[in-house]
Amino acid sequence: MPSISYTSRRELEEHSFSPAVTLLVPVAAIVLQVLLSKLYWRFSMLDLPLIVAIFFSVSRRSPAVGTLTGAAIGLVQDALTGRPIGVNGMAKSVIGYIAASIGIQVDVDNLTTRVVMNFAFSMLNSVLLFLIGRRLLGQAQLHMEWIQELLRALANTVIAIPVFLLLDHTKRAE
Template sequence: MATRSFTSRRELEQHSFPSAVALLVPLGAILLQALLPRPFPRLAILDLPLIVTIFFAVSRRNPVAGTLTGAAIGLLQDALTAQPIGVNGMAKSVIGYIAASIGIQVDVENLTTRILINFGFFLINSFLLFLINRRLLGLTNFHIYWGHEFIRAAINTFVAIPIFFLLDNTKRNE
């Protein structure tokens, strides 16, 4: 008689990555984010560390790992940029947690889902950065222009999709 095992979606589809990928991809994204806007100022619109945070969080489908990944990437990004230490760390840790939680419930391998998730998380990240700068740091001169943020979210989503497909090739099923 056949037995049926009921496991959660999270248990079925968690992915891990080779250590080199898990370490070098975020570091590469952070370094590119810190160095590319200097010779090419228009590339400052990209947020490569956020793209990497979203990818690893939705792929691992573990909220704790997503939070820690976001915090580590954000803090390293803060250390290499002019932001006060912790601003990106807080925002990206929240994004990592939410992304991993959504990854448990939703098919994040679908192209449409990836587009919506990336676009939404870029807007949420902008809102979190606004709240952190205005409310926690008290920077009254920090403003957000939502038209610019929608364009920024669209551009980053356009860049994120090919990066997601490239990084998909590095996944290992657990």
Template sequence: MAEHSYTSRRELDQYAFHPAVTLLVPVVCILLQVVLPKTFPRLAILDLPLIAVIFFSVARRSQIAGTMTGTLIGLFQDGLTNHPFGVNGIAKGIIGYIAASIGFAVDVENLVNRILLNFCFSLLQSGLLYLIARWLLGDATVRLMPVHELIRAVSNTAVAIPLFYMLDRFRVRE
């Protein structure tokens, strides 16, 4: 019987994506993030680019790739919205790094883990955006609304889980 030896979890579970998927999924998420709230104002609570950052970061399990993915997606999101340039880039870059780091230690294929990751990262991003706006930009008008942020985290998680299963079809083992 053949025996396989893996020296790390990285060799076991690292995935790559076709370049078209890597480019199109974040672009579609960003465009939907810009267009949907104008058409359906209640959908402003969703953060589709965050979901893309989490998915690609945990699937690739590379802190550098996760940070770059988060930063680039965040900067493009800032460029198309009315946020100060760089705010989402910083927050999503941090999320990408942490998500890739957690991808080594946690089975990210598990449904419960995916739910917890998306929920916690949504809350973390809300906190990061608050800290960046309040302390780095000095905007004293920014308020943290805990109930709203919990609803946002639940909404993002509810959208992320089916989206993750759909995007799983495009993964290729490295």
């Protein structure tokens, strides 16, 4: 007779990372983002810290941890890029929360899910950054270029897939 298990999907597939991976991967993504953007302006389309924040949030499947992960990554990114402190922190904390909440409900290891998720979160990040700049910081001259934001989301999605595959090797099951 089959037994009924009341273990949730989250409890079955929640992953953790070594402290070195938890610290070094986001820092490397932020430093690489800053350096690549300074070397060639087209690399500023990519948002490697966003990709890393999404990965850690969906892997840990904890909205609280996802929020803190996104906020920490965003704040460090703000400190190194010259943006007002908190802009990326706010946007990435919202995305971390939503990503972790989705990670509880959906199979985020599926390639199709990862593509859709990264594209959608990249678009959401652009909208959040626009709203924060326009509404909270009062930058009336700020306008959203939808074609550019769609291309940014596409570029981030294309880069996110191999990054996710590489970072999958750093997971350790609890």
